[in-house]
Amino acid sequence: MSSNGENILSCGNNQKGRFAFVIPVYNHDGTVAEVVLRAQAMGFPVFVVNDGSTDNTREEIKDITGIRIIDHTKNMGKGAALISGFAAAALETDWAITIDADGQHYPEDAPRLIAAIPQGARAIVVGAREGMVGKHVPWTSRFGRKFSNFWVWMSGGPVLSDSQSGMRLYPLPEAIVLPVKARRFQFEVEILVQAKRNGLPVLEAPVRVVYNPGGSRISHFRPFVDFIRNSTTFTRLIFTRIFSGR
Numbered sequence: 146m147s148s149n150g151e152n153i154l155s156c157g158n159n160q161k162g163r164f165a166f167v168i169p170v171y172n173h174d175g176t177v178a179e180v181v182l183r184a185q186a187m188g189f190p191v192f193v194v195n196d197g198s199t200d201n202t203r204e205e206i207k208d209i210t211g212i213r214i215i216d217h218t219k220n221m222g223k224g225a226a227l228i229s230g231f232a233a234a235a236l237e238t239d240w241a242i243t244i245d246a247d248g249q250h251y252p253e254d255a256p257r258l259i260a261a262i263p264q265g266a267r268a269i270v271v272g273a274r275e276g277m278v279g280k281h282v283p284w285t286s287r288f289g290r291k292f293s294n295f296w297v298w299m300s301g302g303p304v305l306s307d308s309q310s311g312m313r314l315y316p317l318p319e320a321i322v323l324p325v326k327a328r329r330f331q332f333e334v335e336i337l338v339q340a341k342r343n344g345l346p347v348l349e350a351p352v353r354v355v356y357n358p359g360g361s362r363i364s365h366f367r368p369f370v371d372f373i374r375n376s377t378t379f380t381r382l383i384f385t386r387i388f389s390g391r
Contacts, residue, residue: 164240165237165241165242168191168194168243171198171220187253191212193213194230196217224331227332235317242312255314257272268346269345272312274312297338301386311333312352326381331375
């Protein structure tokens with residue numbers, strides 16, 4: 146185990162259970178290897194879900210020893226990739242730390258999420274990204290976060306400052322059994338609503354984020370298509386809230 150992992154455990158976080166990274170990836174061959182190696186250096190198991198990548202993603206990580214690679218033969222969506230990762234990780238761990246494969250997150254911030262878990266409690270911890278202001282941050286990210294925060298709340302979910310962050314801590318198997326229907330990006334907002342409706346607390350902890358316009362970060366977010374998909378998901382959630390009273 147790395148010194149980072151030893152430091153985490155020495156702080157008493159081992160009493161909160163076992164942790165693993167789950168990294169969904171789709172066509173991020175330029176960044177995925179570094180993300181995986183940095184996550185692995187934290188001393189936790191690493192599960193990578195290759196969601197039907199058509200670039201060299203699989204080649205970039207296939208020789209990294211000690212990681213578990215789960216392959217989807219075709220692209221099924223980020224939510225589907227997370228579910229596959231959760232199912233595999235749940236066989237040997239109690240919590241899944243999720244990070245995106247595009248390099249925007251710091252795997253080294255995982256202890257911040259772990260520290261936010263109340264002792265003896267089960268909760269989702271969302272990494273609230275710091276520094277999400279300024280010209281270096283894409284307008285789609287700034288607008289999307291505000292849009293999502295409002296509609297998560299309107300749908301009966303928790304009040305959050307960053308409901309779109311991909312760096313999170315999920316309890317297993319609780320996250321798997323929540324009745325989430327979305328299987329693409331919308332999974333990450335719907336699961337917050339379903340957690341609140343089903344009595345699973347949702348908390349936040351600050352994490353860092355990297356936005357480098359001149360770098361190699363690749364985003365698969367499509368403003369129009371994903372706006373429509375988000376709107377459809379929120380409409381469904383609001384209607385079910387009205388009829389269920391939750």
